[in-house]
Amino acid sequence: MKLYGYWRSSASYRVRTALNLKGLSYEYEPVHLVKDGGQQHSEAYRKLNPARLVPTFIDGDVKLNQSLAIIEYLEECYPQNPLLPSAPADKARVRALAYDLACELQPVTNLRVLQYLTGELNCSDKQRSEWIANWVEKSFTAFEQRLTEYAGDYCYGNSVTLADICLIPQVYNAQRFNLDLSSYPTLMAVHERLQALDAVQQARPENQADAQ
């Protein structure tokens, strides 16, 4: 198995966490999203992934993009340490928690969107920071409310799921942007328990070969 990723990419971070939680070993191929104007725009990488985004994942002759599709594939082909509950309603709630972050928060705060804000729209640093803070606050406020209903040790009960995998990079980013997260005590308690896991630690951006 081979993962093309970038140390700070939230989507790469999710796939690394899932692979580690399932105890699957893989080769890691860094794609630097900033250096050389962004290596994801190179002809070689575009052949692999025309969306010019990371990650791309290879398992034998199967080539996949989109972190959540990759993780669902891993879940199906490598069922050890399941990342989704088995009952349909529970599974749907876990997926909904994951999408609350992966379809609402991550897309509006990712690198290329922030680059458009400061580039094409000429936003100031203050406007960029307020943009990030606005979407984090909206998402985390709703997520905290859902966790008061669903959480045990982790986002959904007492097993690590896809929801936790999506939460980790969002907290990493929020902390990187120095946001005050004290209004989300359940979310932060779950995050702290997740950080105690070896599989999670080893997936952290600063523990990757391409970390700067």
Add this chain to the structure above:
Amino acid sequence: MKLYGYWRSSASYRVRTALNLKGLSYEYEPVHLVKDGGQQHSEAYRKLNPARLVPTFIDGDVKLNQSLAIIEYLEECYPQNPLLPSAPADKARVRALAYDLACELQPVTNLRVLQYLTGELNCSDKQRSEWIANWVEKSFTAFEQRLTEYAGDYCYGNSVTLADICLIPQVYNAQRFNLDLSSYPTLMAVHERLQALDAVQQARPENQADAQ
């Protein structure tokens, strides 16, 4: 079954299409995203969905948010007219196509993001239009390339899948914003075949009770 939605919401549109394709009847409860400052912010709706987004779906005592989680739930509980292929790699590719749109394009062009651009960031109409055109072009260019590899009558082979369900509202929005879509011939041919289906027609925004 009951669906809280809004006629023009892409995510509501996806769920309506999936329900129709599976031949499932449901009650439709409109939540007007603009009127009264946005009915999704009402106390009653926030109790149902703290993220203040549509859709919310009810099936007996199961309450779900996030369109893709709802559709995966329908797929599992009501397997007629499957919306995902059965082989893991095919399934993953269909999900990846769906997420290419649902995690990259829809989130950056939805109502609340456009409201932030013209409100907080004081963007002009021209800047707002360029923003939309930029993300549609990036996403559709990559999507067109993937379809040349995957498409048959529909996005992935000859059955309607989750990928098609996500494509339909994005073309609807792009056409609403008067974008030139002639650079995406495969995508548009698939879209035309989809529009010939009754289930798809009946899910169209203008055919909903709350259409204006």
